[in-house]
Amino acid sequence: MFAYYLELALRSLRRSPGLTALMVLAIGFGVAASMTTYSVFRAVSGDPIPWKSAQLFVPQVDNWGPKDRDPDGEPPSAMSYLDATTLMRDHRAKRQSAMYQISPSVVPTQAGKHPLNVTGHAVYSEFFPMLDVPFLYGNGWSAQDDAQRAAVAVISSKLNEKLFGNVDSVGRTVNIEGRDYRVVGVLDHWNPQPRFYDVTNTGGFSENVEDVFLPFERAISVGLPNNGNTNCNATPKESGFVGLQHSECVWIAYMAELDDAAAVSAYRQYLDAYAKNQQKAGRFGWAPNNRLRDLPDYLEQQQVVPRDTKVSLLVALGLLLVCLVNTVGLLLAKFLRRSGEIGVRRALGAPRKAIYLQFLTEAGMVGAAGGVLGLLLTGVGVASVGLVLPKSISDLARLDLSLLVITLLVAVLATLLAGLYPTFRASRVQPAWQLKSN
Amino acid sequence: MTLHPILAALRKHKAGVVLIAMQIALTLAIVCNAVFIIGQRIERVNRPTGLDESNLFLVTQQWVGAPGEDVPGGVDKLDAMQLEDLAALRQLPDVVSVAPINSLPLLDSSWNGAIASKPGDTRGGGKSVTRTTYYFSDDQMLPTLGVRLVAGRAFNAGDVGHQGFRDQRDPDIAILTKALADKLFPDGAVGKAVYLNGGNKPVTVIGVVERMQVPYAGGGDEVAWNSTLIPTRLNANFARYAVRTKPGRLDEVMRAVMPALYKVNPMRVLDDDSVRSFTEIRDKAYRADLGMAILMGVVCLILLCVTAAGIVGLTSFWVGQRHRQIGVRRALGARKIDILHYFQIENLLIAGTGVVIGVLLAVGLNQWLMSHYEMTRIPVLYVLTGVLAMLAIGQAAVFVPARRASNVAPVVATRAV
Numbered sequence: 057m058f059a060y061y062l063e064l065a066l067r068s069l070r071r072s073p074g075l076t077a078l079m080v081l082a083i084g085f086g087v088a089a090s091m092t093t094y095s096v097f098r099a100v101s102g103d104p105i106p107w108k109s110a111q112l113f114v115p116q117v118d119n120w121g122p123k124d125r126d127p128d129g130e131p132p133s134a135m136s137y138l139d140a141t142t143l144m145r146d147h148r149a150k151r152q153s154a155m156y157q158i159s160p161s162v163v164p165t166q167a168g169k170h171p172l173n174v175t176g177h178a179v180y181s182e183f184f185p186m187l188d189v190p191f192l193y194g195n196g197w198s199a200q201d202d203a204q205r206a207a208v209a210v211i212s213s214k215l216n217e218k219l220f221g222n223v224d225s226v227g228r229t230v231n232i233e234g235r236d237y238r239v240v241g242v243l244d245h246w247n248p249q250p251r252f253y254d255v256t257n258t259g260g261f262s263e264n265v266e267d268v269f270l271p272f273e274r275a276i277s278v279g280l281p282n283n284g285n286t287n288c289n290a291t292p293k294e295s296g297f298v299g300l301q302h303s304e305c306v307w308i309a310y311m312a313e314l315d316d317a318a319a320v321s322a323y324r325q326y327l328d329a330y331a332k333n334q335q336k337a338g339r340f341g342w343a344p345n346n347r348l349r350d351l352p353d354y355l356e357q358q359q360v361v362p363r364d365t366k367v368s369l370l371v372a373l374g375l376l377l378v379c380l381v382n383t384v385g386l387l388l389a390k391f392l393r394r395s396g397e398i399g400v401r402r403a404l405g406a407p408r409k410a411i412y413l414q415f416l417t418e419a420g421m422v423g424a425a426g427g428v429l430g431l432l433l434t435g436v437g438v439a440s441v442g443l444v445l446p447k448s449i450s451d452l453a454r455l456d457l458s459l460l461v462i463t464l465l466v467a468v469l470a471t472l473l474a475g476l477y478p479t480f481r482a483s484r485v486q487p488a489w490q491l492k493s494n
Numbered sequence: 495m496t497l498h499p500i501l502a503a504l505r506k507h508k509a510g511v512v513l514i515a516m517q518i519a520l521t522l523a524i525v526c527n528a529v530f531i532i533g534q535r536i537e538r539v540n541r542p543t544g545l546d547e548s549n550l551f552l553v554t555q556q557w558v559g560a561p562g563e564d565v566p567g568g569v570d571k572l573d574a575m576q577l578e579d580l581a582a583l584r585q586l587p588d589v590v591s592v593a594p595i596n597s598l599p600l601l602d603s604s605w606n607g608a609i610a611s612k613p614g615d616t617r618g619g620g621k622s623v624t625r626t627t628y629y630f631s632d633d634q635m636l637p638t639l640g641v642r643l644v645a646g647r648a649f650n651a652g653d654v655g656h657q658g659f660r661d662q663r664d665p666d667i668a669i670l671t672k673a674l675a676d677k678l679f680p681d682g683a684v685g686k687a688v689y690l691n692g693g694n695k696p697v698t699v700i701g702v703v704e705r706m707q708v709p710y711a712g713g714g715d716e717v718a719w720n721s722t723l724i725p726t727r728l729n730a731n732f733a734r735y736a737v738r739t740k741p742g743r744l745d746e747v748m749r750a751v752m753p754a755l756y757k758v759n760p761m762r763v764l765d766d767d768s769v770r771s772f773t774e775i776r777d778k779a780y781r782a783d784l785g786m787a788i789l790m791g792v793v794c795l796i797l798l799c800v801t802a803a804g805i806v807g808l809t810s811f812w813v814g815q816r817h818r819q820i821g822v823r824r825a826l827g828a829r830k831i832d833i834l835h836y837f838q839i840e841n842l843l844i845a846g847t848g849v850v851i852g853v854l855l856a857v858g859l860n861q862w863l864m865s866h867y868e869m870t871r872i873p874v875l876y877v878l879t880g881v882l883a884m885l886a887i888g889q890a891a892v893f894v895p896a897r898r899a900s901n902v903a904p905v906v907a908t909r910a911v
Contacts, residue, residue: 074810075807075810075811078803078804078806078807079807081803082800082803082804085796085799085800086796086800089792089793089796092789093789093793096789159556161556161557161558161763163558163761170756170760170762170763170764171558171761171762171763172763172765173556173763173765233558233559234558234559279562279564281562281660281730281731290691290692291662291691291692291693292660292662295563295658295660295661295662295663296562296563296564296658296660296661297562297563297564297660298564299660300660362782362786363867363868364531364535364782364783364786364790365786366867367531367790367863367867368786368789368790368793371524371527371528371790371793371794372793374520374523374524374797375524375793375796375797375800377520378517378520378521378524378797378800378801379800381513381516381517381520381804382513382517382800382801382803382804382807384513385510385513385514385517385804385807385808386804386807386808388509388510388513389510389807389808389810389811389812390811393811393814393815441785441789444781444784444785444788444789445781445782445785445786445789446778446781446782446785449782450785477509481509
């Protein structure tokens with residue numbers, strides 16, 4: 057019976073090619089526009105580390121006080137050197153790392169090659185296991201290396217290729233900012249977007265690949281300055297990078313891994329106790345005002361997703377809605393034009409159910425055709441997004457299997473939904489009235 | 495022609511009428527707001543930086559193995575290296591002028607602080623204090639950037655000092671942008687003292703420039719022009735140089751920069767983005783804004799086409815359905831133009847209802863966006879233009895089916911269906 061309805065639908069669609077083409081085009085364009093903007097939205101609002109984001113927390117300590125707080129009472133989004141290193145020393149989370157962005161130069165060993173500039177982070181050893189950083193060769197460094205300020209480095213596969221060719225370079229030496237470091241690990245194409253572990257210094261999305269990771273205390277001890285945002289509530293009393301470390305300026309990102317609710321509340325208590333101690337010691341003249349957000353909350357609070365992507369997604373959903381209304385109208389016109397045919401079928405004994413099935417099949421067919429067209433147009437859309445949007449965002453917008461499936465599903469479901477009312481009207485056609493009037 | 499028969503006929507197609515009106519209402523609401531957003535983005539992109547942007551480029555470079563600022567004598571050594579670079583760049587053929595500078599408008603790398611007309615004022619929220627961006631450069635800054643002086647004097651060679659990049663010493667003199675000067679001193683800023691970052695040291699304003707935008711592109715109009723110019727070369731392991739070339743010689747000079755600097759000192763980083771024309775800097779700064787505007791514009795265009803197509807489709811259906819009635823009217827003496835007008839007026843009625851609802855929806859949507867996305871109120875002009883555009887699209891869409899209807903021959907009335 058279904059095959060018969062398919063044939064009927066095909067015949068009916070062929071009878072009014074103009075109207076059919078209009079519907080298919082409307083659905084195709086509507087679905088494609090929504091899916092293209094959705095792919096951009098999904099790219100920028102996606103969870104960069106979905107399997108672990110619920111266990112990753114960003115502590116914030118209010119070292120500025122009520123006078124310099126934002127109007128909403130939010131403490132600074134980064135940490136001062138004093139707070140970050142104290143939290144590291146206390147080591148209360150399962151894993152944790154303070155980190156700051158660096159931008160050192162690297163001198164290739166081959167003669168005649170000019171030095172290059174790389175970006176990276178100074179981090180603690182627990183950074184790598186905490187964020188499940190994938191390694192191509194070797195591994196991160198040890199806690200002992202942290203403590204001894206060892207001259208070790210983890211480099212990206214890209215830098216590895218540039219400096220050593222595509223070989224396992226673990227144990228080789230790389231010259232960073234005029235000093236030699238031993239390579240202990242090579243990353244396996246790791247470039248999470250947004251750069252969730254250091255939103256304050258990267259703004260979320262970054263076109264640069266992180267090329268170098270050095271031990272935090274090593275970088276501090278050799279005076280490798282920070283590159284990124286430094287926010288101060290007062291001019292530092294001493295000058296230079298050392299002066300920055302002694303100031304209340306905030307420039308260090310921090311992340312902690314806490315496995316369960318108990319660990320989270322324990323860490324919260326620890327932060328409050330720390331702030332209370334600072335209050336007692338006279339450093340803070342105010343009650344504790346800390347925050348401990350998990351990663352998704354923190355990214356939301358930092359407004360990592362560009363505002364316009366949300367608005368344009370809304371506009372695109374609006375387009376989909378208009379396309380639906382449009383399809384309802386056109387299907388209605390199409391179905392009611394065949395009132396006579398419906399009348400005959402009903403008079404010959406077809407139940408309402410059969411009419412429903414017949415016309416929903418037709419609607420579904422229009423939806424499927426619209427979906428296929430939509431798929432093609434979404435492909436074109438996603439490909440051309442790269443022409444207009446910054447590379448850091450457009451590179452993330454991809455046409456993958458899930459987007460393909462969603463596109464088809466949205467098209468078919470939306471059209472079926474749009475077909476409901478016209479089908480209902482068609483099924484209400486009075487056979488006797490139709491037969492009489494003809 | 496009386497409206498009565500049209501209204502009576504519409505009552506027979508309630509569903510179709512409601513659907514078209516709804517579609518027009520939704521389209522109006524969405525397109526109005528989207529076009530408003532696009533307009534705001536374009537306005538932002540078109541804001542002048544205050545610079546003469548042609549024939550200007552920026553060099554960003556980093557020394558390798560240079561002494562740190564914290565090392566004794568380090569700052570002086572770094573300054574000597576910077577002066578060597580400046581001298582080499584100034585000697586290049588076709589170069590008009592060169593200035594060291596910590597950032598440029600739209601470069602998105604900024605040094606910000608508070609500036610006040612009273613000592614010790616940071617963020618009291620009063621009128622005497624405001625946010626500002628600092629530009630550190632030398633006496634060649636104004637001619638190099640093409641920024642116009644409107645009051646007082648420019649920096650001269652004797653004013654220029656140097657200090658470590660992280661040294662937060664206050665200068666003796668500064669030049670303000672007009673926007674900033676007017677905010678702090680409505681009755682003229684030249685000769686007055688300003689205080690930086692809540693400090694107590696008076697900094698004398700020696701001049702006012704017409705306009706110079708801050709490095710971050712996203713700032714609203716209230717902060718976008720708040721720049722303070724300071725006659726100091728900043729010394730760090732990196733340096734930026736702004737270079738103005740003779741007209742039309744930009745590409746040649748840009749190509750000559752890398753070899754010239756490597757000749758001075760090969761131990762430095764100069765890569766693909768080290769030498770960038772101001773046009774490139776501008777394009778990069780506004781790429782996301784423009785991209786989103788284009789994306790939204792395309793969606794709006796599709797939206798309008800779909801709505802027009804919907805009107806064509808439904809009206810065609812109605813024309814087909816009323817074939818016989820049209821024939822009867824024609825046989826009874828209605829002219830072609832009467833039939834055409836009938837469908838046009840019918841469409842005007844439906845579209846009119848649609849746009850009334852659409853205006854309400856548009857304002858509602860705007861209110862909602864204002865509460866969620868820091869939008870401003872939509873100007874009446876946008877809504878009015880939208881209304882007229884929707885009515886025009888309705889008329890355009892109905893024309894083809896309506897003309898087909900007017901071509902129905904009177905003889906149809908006499909034929910059996």
